[in-house]
Amino acid sequence: MKKTLTIATAILISATLAAQTVKITVHDSNEGPVIPKEIYGQFSEHLGSCIYGGLWVGPESSIPNINGYRKDVVDALKTLKVPVMRWPGGCFADDYHWRDGIGPQSERPRMVNSNWGGTVEDNSFGTHEFMNLCELLECEPYISGNVGSGSVEELAKWVEYITAPDGPMAKLRAENGRKEPWKLKYLGLGNEAWGCGGSMTPEYYSHIYRRYATYCRNFGDNRLYKIGSGASDYDFNWTKVLMEMVGNRMDGVSLHYYTVDNWNSKGSATEFTAEEYAQTLGKTMDIEPVIRKHIEIMDQYDPEKKIDLLVDEWGTWFDVEPGTNPGHLFQQNTMRDAIVAALNLNIFHKYTDRIKMTNIAQVANVLQAMVLTEGDKMVLTPTYHVFRMYNVHQDAVHLPIECDAADVSDAKGRPYPAVDATASRSADGAIHISLVNTSLDKDEEVTIGFDTMKKVKVSGEILTSDKIQDYNGFDTPDTVCPAAFKGFKVKDGRITVNLPAKSVVSLTVM
Numbered sequence: 001m002k003k004t005l006t007i008a009t010a011i012l013i014s015a016t017l018a019a020q021t022v023k024i025t026v027h028d029s030n031e032g033p034v035i036p037k038e039i040y041g042q043f044s045e046h047l048g049s050c051i052y053g054g055l056w057v058g059p060e061s062s063i064p065n066i067n068g069y070r071k072d073v074v075d076a077l078k079t080l081k082v083p084v085m086r087w088p089g090g091c092f093a094d095d096y097h098w099r100d101g102i103g104p105q106s107e108r109p110r111m112v113n114s115n116w117g118g119t120v121e122d123n124s125f126g127t128h129e130f131m132n133l134c135e136l137l138e139c140e141p142y143i144s145g146n147v148g149s150g151s152v153e154e155l156a157k158w159v160e161y162i163t164a165p166d167g168p169m170a171k172l173r174a175e176n177g178r179k180e181p182w183k184l185k186y187l188g189l190g191n192e193a194w195g196c197g198g199s200m201t202p203e204y205y206s207h208i209y210r211r212y213a214t215y216c217r218n219f220g221d222n223r224l225y226k227i228g229s230g231a232s233d234y235d236f237n238w239t240k241v242l243m244e245m246v247g248n249r250m251d252g253v254s255l256h257y258y259t260v261d262n263w264n265s266k267g268s269a270t271e272f273t274a275e276e277y278a279q280t281l282g283k284t285m286d287i288e289p290v291i292r293k294h295i296e297i298m299d300q301y302d303p304e305k306k307i308d309l310l311v312d313e314w315g316t317w318f319d320v321e322p323g324t325n326p327g328h329l330f331q332q333n334t335m336r337d338a339i340v341a342a343l344n345l346n347i348f349h350k351y352t353d354r355i356k357m358t359n360i361a362q363v364a365n366v367l368q369a370m371v372l373t374e375g376d377k378m379v380l381t382p383t384y385h386v387f388r389m390y391n392v393h394q395d396a397v398h399l400p401i402e403c404d405a406a407d408v409s410d411a412k413g414r415p416y417p418a419v420d421a422t423a424s425r426s427a428d429g430a431i432h433i434s435l436v437n438t439s440l441d442k443d444e445e446v447t448i449g450f451d452t453m454k455k456v457k458v459s460g461e462i463l464t465s466d467k468i469q470d471y472n473g474f475d476t477p478d479t480v481c482p483a484a485f486k487g488f489k490v491k492d493g494r495i496t497v498n499l500p501a502k503s504v505v506s507l508t509v510m
């Protein structure tokens with residue numbers, strides 16, 4: 001049975017609990033569903049320096065680039081094995097007019113990015129630049145269409161421009177340098193239609209969705225997967241109405257969830273107390289009951305699970321770094337973010353019979369980013385390292401586990417686990433176990449047993465840091481970096497791990 005402790009009690013009695021061992025059983029004989037690689041999806045918006053400076057510097061830049069894409073960032077993202085990239089927003093999507101982003105770059109119209117700091121957008125990164133980036137990264141493109149301020153015709157023609165093998169849009173595409181159609185699977189019909197995407201009611205959006213979905217057609221052998229703009233965290237009625245009124249006209253419906261409790265004061269990304277740390281973990285873990293409730297509603301209308309739930313925005317959201325544009329959402333990324341990433345991925349692994357994609361916000365220089373750039377410098381964030389350590393779980397078979405670790409709770413009484421874990425078996429037969437110790441000061445002894453596996457050969461990797469507030473700065477890029485992990489013993493098919501405080505550990509078991 002799970003025990004729940006407040007953080008204060010946990011610290012007080014940590015001495016007495018010190019000798020207790022956390023027991024984990026990996027049910028390697030009881031295989032769960034495959035973890036779709038799209039659970040590891042990314043999101044890139046025209047916001048701050050996510051696109052310009054983060055992904056794209058242009059071919060004339062002195063920063064090393066491949067046809068305008070930053071080479072350092074492309075290399076880092078290739079290592080990550082990004083499966084899918086969402087673009088161009090976010091809120092920006094419902095202000096974006098795709099025709100402004102095709103043709104000679106110098107002739108493209110400019111616009112004001114009203115959602116994000118009033119920055120002037122020169123449209124030099126448009127459809128071709130995005131679709132070619134996805135080809136370079138070998139990932140699926142996920143386009144969020146403009147439903148809020150665009151028209152049905154505009155979006156229908158965008159789909160035709162991207163995917164039609166022939167016809168007027170295909171001709172225009174060829175004139176702009178691309179003869180062959182691209183493949184486009186994921187098409188979002190609007191973003192946050194309840195807010196920046198049009199301030200709609202769920203009923204009104206449902207009607208609109210049905211209109212847009214009718215005219216977004218399949219060309220040639222391209223098959224669209226249409227995504228309804230879904231709820232924000234606790235808005236269960238939004239999901240209910242969409243399931244009722246749109247139903248299987250959607251292939252998937254989205255959900256957005258951020259770690260914010262107070263939008264007026266989100267707290268510093270790097271200077272935070274133990275209580276604030278607990279709050280972030282409590283809020284991030286609250287995504288699990290939220291997911292369960294949305295799934296419960298979906299199950300009522302779609303018991304056969306034909307419609308997927310896509311958490312296409314999630315992650316930490318803190319105050320911007322001092323001195324940066326408040327509309328650019330640039331935040332540093334600490335070991336706390338790494339732990340948040342691991343806990344969320346562990347949760348998503350458990351619900352893959354319904355959750356088929358997630359997209360952390362965002363890939364570069366915005367919110368819980370994978371990479372941060374400044375001029376020609378780039379750092380990999382602690383969150384990046386977790387995504388890299390976890391990419392062994394992509395398309396692997398999920399193995400259910402039992403873990404008897406105690407829960408700790410934040411000041412609002414929201415529980416989070418002292419130790420958390422997930423496991424999967426990859427195609428080569430290896431079992432990958434990812435462990436998280438959320439404690440700021442207490443190492444944990446963890447024993448891991450298996451149903452059937454008797455002889456085990458183990459290797460490990462760890463991400464940890466001296467302080468939970470540690471981050472990778474542009475002059476200190478290796479402060480939080482993965483290292484080989486040897487803190488385990490193997491005996492009689494069981495692994496005993498000494499799991500350091502505030503760490504994420506990956507074990508590969510053969």
Ligand code: AHR
Pocket residue numbers: 045089090091092191192313361362367
């Ligand atoms: O990710 C930043 C913003 O958060 C997105 O543009 C919007 O969809 C959400 O509110």
